[in-house]
Amino acid sequence: MARQPTLAYIVATNLEHPGLALKFEGQVEGFSKYFRTQFINYQFKGTxxxxxxxxxxxxxxxxxxFAFMGNNRIYIRYDPKAILTNFFSMLFSPFKPVYFEHNGIFEISLKKLNRSSEIKLHGISLSLLKFFPATHIGVTKxxxxxxxxxxxxxTLYIQNGYQFPSTPPSTPKALKDTILELKKKYKSVGVFVGxxxxxxxxxxxxxxxxxRSDCALIVVxxxxxxxxxxxxxxxxxxxxSSDLSGVFEFCDFGVSMFDSNMKGLTSPLKTREYLCNGLPILVNFYDNAADFEKIRPFIFSYYKDNKAFENILKHDFKRVDVSKxxxxxxxxxxxLSSIV
Structure with a gap:
């Protein structure tokens, strides 16, 4: 039996963000179906x-x-600050498949965050990368x-996916008791994670x-x-992640981002997490989850009709059906099969 080809998955960030850590874990497992996968990340702490x-x-x-030299393929979460990683990709992409995953339109998000130096660095990076044969993946169209x-x-379009945490759902007792009291008072409970x-x-x-006297919101x-x-x-x-999954068990729907002017962020991890945990979602822009016809009924579009909020409060979808x-x-x- 032929040996699996190898792939290095490179991210220039740490794992302190639970949503990103869960995404990386899911992608590594997804890649492992096709490749022997090595995960490399910048292991700093905020402190x-x-x-x-x-x-x-x-x-x-x-x-x-070393990963570039020792693996058959390279998959990189694009970051303009990872200067040497981007340089190595230029050196090696003529000789082996290199993929960049882009999770946003950096000019827009960095401008919102007032990071002018990173905007310049991003511009330089893209102006050079376009001359090399790497494949660039957008998580939105x-x-x-x-x-x-x-x-x-x-270029390719591969939207974000989801995988359950490896640890089972759990909720700290004090938080669970507080949420149960909330559910006694309000008929419908939504959740927002950010x-x-x-x-x-x-x-x-x-x-x-x-x-409102009929609904409540949990903000995580x-x-x-x-x-x-x-x-x-x-x-x-x-x-x-496991505590968050526990909170979802007490909720009736999830709320996505509500700034409809942010281009490129139409594949948020949070909406995949809500849906896969059995929660219909309220959105204020087109979410690429709607590319899948079978789950469109679970997406309530406030940007199309402000009655969407009232409608999601009254939904009667079965959690197990939404999740499945x-x-x-x-x-x-x-x-991820399209890069094989």
Whole structure:
């Protein structure tokens, strides 16, 4: 039996973001169906000082270089700050398949975050990468179109998938008791998961729930404040993947980002997570999950009709049906098969 080809999956970030860590885990398992997969990431901590971060970055880039030399294929989560990784891709892409996964239109997101130096670095990176034969993958069709406009000759569209955490769902007792009290008071409970980014449109989401006596919202993540202290909005702070799965068991629907002006972010991890955990979703822009006809009924589009919020409060979908159909669509090994 022939040996499986090898693939190195390279990400220039740490695993502190639970959603990203879960995505990387799912992709590695998806790749493993086709390749012997090596996962390499920049293993810094947010609390590390500059010198320690620099040392860890040098170690990361050395590991990347060895991965380029020792693997048949290379898959990179694009990051303009990973200067040496991007340079190595230019050296090796004429000799072996190299793939870049693009998760956003960086000019837009970096401008929102006021990171002018990274915008310049991104511009330089793309202006050079377009001359080399790597394949550039957009997780949305908008990103793929943007990459073509930037001169990338080989592009693919592969939207985000989902895989359940390896640990079973669990909810801390104190949080579970609080949520159960919330469910006694309110007929329908929604959930929003995020990390404090400005494009999440959290104030617009809050406005849907303010003053309502029939529904409540659970907000999971850091960087959000319930300034008006509404009784029907519960802030949990950050939760790990297994704790988050436990929270989903008490919810009736999920809420996506609400800033409809953010181009390229139409394949959010959070909506795949909601759907695969059996929760219909409320969206304020076209979500690429709607590419799959079998799960379109579970997507309530507020940007098309503001009655979508009232409709999702009254939905009667069975959780097991939502989950089963969604998992069939968002299986990582199926989504990634196009690069084999």
């Amino acid at each position: 590390d000082g500059l010198i320690l971060k620099t040392i860890k970055y040098i170690i990361f880039e050395l590991m990347v270089l 908008e990103i793929q179109s943007y990459l073509i406009e930037q001169g990338m000759k080989k 990390n404090g980014y400005i494009w999440h449109g959290i104030d617009d989401i809050f406005s849907l729930f303010r003053g 993540g850091k960087g959000y404040e319930n300034n008006k202290k509404e009784d029907n909005i519960l802030m949990t702070g950050p939760l790990g 159909r969604s998992l069939e669509c968002f299986n990582w090994s199926t989504l």
